[in-house]
Amino acid sequence: MVANTVQQMIEGRKQAPAQLGRVAVLGLGKSGRAVAEYLVPLLGGRLGQLTVYAGPSNADAQAWAEGVRRAGAQVLFDTEEVAGPFELCIASPGISQFSPFYQAAKRASGEVVSEVEFAWRESRSDAVWVAVTGTNGKTTTTALACHLLQQTGLAACAVGNIGDTCIQAVASGRYSHYVAEVSSYQLASTVNFAPNAAVVLNITPDHLAWHRSHEAYAEAKWKLLANLPSVEGAVAVIGAVNDETRTKVRQLKAEGSARGFSYVPIGAKGGLGQDMRKACGSENAAFLDGDVLTVALDGAEHALIPRNRLQLEGIHNCENALAAATAALAVGVSAQSVAAGLATFTALAHRIEPAGTVAGVACFNDSKATNVDATLAAIGAFDSKRPVILLGGRDKGTDLEPLVWACNSHAKAVVCFGEARERFLEAFRAQGAAQLQVLEAPGMETALDAGLSAAVLGDVLVLSPACASFDEFSCFEERGDVFKALVAQRAAARGE
Numbered sequence: 001m002v003a004n005t006v007q008q009m010i011e012g013r014k015q016a017p018a019q020l021g022r023v024a025v026l027g028l029g030k031s032g033r034a035v036a037e038y039l040v041p042l043l044g045g046r047l048g049q050l051t052v053y054a055g056p057s058n059a060d061a062q063a064w065a066e067g068v069r070r071a072g073a074q075v076l077f078d079t080e081e082v083a084g085p086f087e088l089c090i091a092s093p094g095i096s097q098f099s100p101f102y103q104a105a106k107r108a109s110g111e112v113v114s115e116v117e118f119a120w121r122e123s124r125s126d127a128v129w130v131a132v133t134g135t136n137g138k139t140t141t142t143a144l145a146c147h148l149l150q151q152t153g154l155a156a157c158a159v160g161n162i163g164d165t166c167i168q169a170v171a172s173g174r175y176s177h178y179v180a181e182v183s184s185y186q187l188a189s190t191v192n193f194a195p196n197a198a199v200v201l202n203i204t205p206d207h208l209a210w211h212r213s214h215e216a217y218a219e220a221k222w223k224l225l226a227n228l229p230s231v232e233g234a235v236a237v238i239g240a241v242n243d244e245t246r247t248k249v250r251q252l253k254a255e256g257s258a259r260g261f262s263y264v265p266i267g268a269k270g271g272l273g274q275d276m277r278k279a280c281g282s283e284n285a286a287f288l289d290g291d292v293l294t295v296a297l298d299g300a301e302h303a304l305i306p307r308n309r310l311q312l313e314g315i316h317n318c319e320n321a322l323a324a325a326t327a328a329l330a331v332g333v334s335a336q337s338v339a340a341g342l343a344t345f346t347a348l349a350h351r352i353e354p355a356g357t358v359a360g361v362a363c364f365n366d367s368k369a370t371n372v373d374a375t376l377a378a379i380g381a382f383d384s385k386r387p388v389i390l391l392g393g394r395d396k397g398t399d400l401e402p403l404v405w406a407c408n409s410h411a412k413a414v415v416c417f418g419e420a421r422e423r424f425l426e427a428f429r430a431q432g433a434a435q436l437q438v439l440e441a442p443g444m445e446t447a448l449d450a451g452l453s454a455a456v457l458g459d460v461l462v463l464s465p466a467c468a469s470f471d472e473f474s475c476f477e478e479r480g481d482v483f484k485a486l487v488a489q490r491a492a493a494r495g496e
Contacts, residue, residue, distance in 0.1 A: 015121040015192055020047045020088060026105050027092025028054040028061055031115040034165040035090050036068060038122075043072045050074065053082060053105075084108025090118050093185035098216075114189035116182055119159075119166030121192070123178065127170075129194075130179045130327045131160075133187060133224050134201025134239065136374045137320045140312070140351055141199060142181040145324035148341040149177050152333050160186065177331070184220040194227035197235050197327040201266075201319070202242035204373045218244065229260025235297075235330035237286070237323050240265035240276055253282055264297060264326050272318055286322040293318065293342065295326050295335075302335040309343045313352045313364070314381025321345075350480035352381055352462070358490045360457035361388075365487075366464035367480030371396060372403045378464035379406045386410060387460040388451045390444070391424055392417035393467030393479070400427040403466060413437035413454040417447035419471040443472055444479065448486050 007017040025036050036052050043050055050073040054061055057077035065075035080101040082089075089109035095102050106112050120129060130149075132142045142162050149156035156177035159166045169175055180195070187193075203218050228234040240246045249265045264284040268274035276285040277296060286295045293304040304325055307318055325338045347353050350368040357363065369375045370393075379389060389411050391403075404427050407414050413436065416424040421440055428438045437454055441447035444463070451461045469479040 012125050013121070014123050014125055014127070018046065022049040022084075022086045022088075023047060023051075024082065024084070024086045024089040024105060024109060025050070025052045025092075026082075026089055026101065026112075027095050028052065028064075029092045029094055031165050031167070032090075032092040033064065034168050035115050035118060036073065038167050038171050040068050040071045040073055049086075051076065051086070053079065053101075080104060082108045086110065088113070090115055091189050093183060096185075097188045111191060112189055113191055114186045116160060116166050116180060116186045117190045117193045119170045120194075122167065123170045124176075126176070128177045128196050128331050130177070130197045130199070130331060131182050131193075131195035131224055132180065132199040132201070132323070132327075133182050133184070133221050134199070134245075135204045135371070136377065137201045137316060137323075138181045138183075139368070140317065140348055141201060141320040141323050142179050143348055144321060144342075144345050145199075145327050146179040147345045148324060148328040148333055148338050149179065149331070151341040151344070152337040154333075179327075182224065184217050187223045188216075188220040190223050190226075192227055192230075193224075194231045194234070195224070196231055196233070197237060197330040198224045198228060199237040199323050199327055200224060200245055200248070201239045201323055202373070203244040204242070204371075222248065225261075231261070233330075234261040235327075236261060236263040237326045237330070238263060238265055239267070239319060239323070240269070241267040241271060241319065249276070249282070250280070253280065262298070262330075264295070264330075266319055266322050266326070272315060272322070286326045288318060288322075293322055293325065295322065295329055297326065297329050300335075302329065302338070304335065304339040305342050311343075311346045313347070314377055316377035316381065317352075350476060352378055352464075353480070353484075355463075355484045356487045356491055357496065358452055358487060359455075359494060359496075361452060361455040361459050361461050363483075363487045364460065364462045364464075365480045365483050366462055367469065367476045367483060369464040369466060370468050370476055372398050372400065372466050375403060375464040375466035376406050378462050379410050381462075382460050385460050386412040387462050388413045388415070388455050390415050390417065390447045390451055390461070390463045391466055392420045392441075392444070392447065393465045393469050394418070394471045395420035395423055395467055398466075400424065401431070404428055404431045408432075408436050411436060412459065413439060413451065415439045415441055415447040415450045415454075417441040417443055418465075418467065420467045444483065445486055448483065448490070452490065 010016040052075045082104040086109040089105045089112045146158040159169045160180040162181045265276040266286045268279040272288045275287045276282040291307045353365045355363040355365040366378045439450045473479040
């Protein structure tokens with residue numbers, strides 16, 4: 001490992017060294033390319049050497065490599081042997097911290113960081129960062145928080161897993177506020193990253209193959225709070241309906257002023273209708289006061305808008321809206337502006353997105369629901385209606401008992417399809433389904449037709465698979481787009 005030395009920092013940046021020295025970039029995905037393209041112009045100035053470990057070779061990657069090689073960078077394909085030495089390595093999120101590739105880079109480098117960390121360091125010292133993580137709800141909350149900031153006239157952008165990479169946005173110089181959707185993959189390699197507002201929505205088992213254990217996954221998520229004491233006025237916004245995140249709320253309360261930042265719990269064990277100030281004596285809280293989204297922060301209570309004015313389906317989206325609203329308030333947006341922005345935000349693609357109607361059956365595309373917890377949110381999103389749910393794809397091997405229970409309690413029918421079909425069917429058979437109709441189909445298109453056959457005028461049908469898409473599709477976006485197209489075809493065939 002290269003020894004770290006005290007470095008002169010560039011004035012006006014968060015933590016940008018005047019000399020970066022020798023830098024490695026690990027991986028050539030979206031973030032790897034963005035980092036390399038940011039660094040190439042620095043060669044011969046701040047940057048002494050740039051080496052890109054590009055992974056497997058292909059024609060597109062080789063064509064890109066030729067350009068950066070001409071600028072003086074080294075690009076290596078088909079090797080995971082990281083020679084070094086490097087002062088800094090910036091790792092792509094697809095490369096697990098437990099992998100031999102990552103570990104080789106760690107041995108050869110003074111430090112290994114994520115693109116999020118690097119971009120934060122390079123951003124202006126007065127830049128405001130809002131960071132959002134959680135197993136479910138990240139993208140909606142990020143997009144909504146950015147919308148709230150933009151509606152008040154701030155130069156804000158949504159970055160990270162949504163929109164441009166963080167470093168692309170920083171390099172553009174156009175923004176004063178960054179709202180970053182950050183995954184556990186990215187957070188695992190953060191060191192000093194310190195947002196002004198940090199949102200942790202929920203933590204449930206996911207991505208265990210990458211992190212090797214749930215404990216490592218949760219630890220990565222909580223790194224988002226690690227450096228908040230270094231930021232004046234920093235606020236942590238934490239979902240308190242979820243068991244694991246509520247445990248953190250209790251821990252933060254016990255720490256008192258020693259923790260060095262404020263926190264705002266969203267809801268409580270009994271749901272979003274509970275005010276944590278009353279439930280456990282927290283100083284701040286975000287909750288539903290009756291049907292009104294309400295945030296109590298720094299001694300002021302803000303009644304924002306009634307739930308029915310949100311253009312988002314489901315109680316889980318009330319939680320996302322409360323999280324985004326709290327983060328916006330925490331970085332200085334007025335309650336009036338937050339309320340106006342909440343009412344004008346519309347659903348994102350593939351997240352309980354209206355997809356049209358067929359014979360009076362309202363269809364929704366929730367293809368982003370790639371795990372059980374996300375599908376649980378969709379099942380309960382339609383109040384008294386019992387939806388028809390399309391379940392299936394590539395199985396993640398997670399516990400299906402909560403899903404089966406929720407479908408039995410709240411759904412009209414389920415259609416199990418794709419590679420996961422047999423395990424899902426067996427789970428429903430094992431638990432029994434007295435009122436629930438359980439159907440099966442080989443793929444998503446036939447699942448749609450089976451679901452429509454089980455529905456009648458006024459019903460709701462939702463593609464909310466609880467599985468990855470890779471048995472039929474390249475990504476959840478393709479799955480959702482195909483679903484919407486199929487719904488449109490069925491409607492057109494009926495002359496609707």
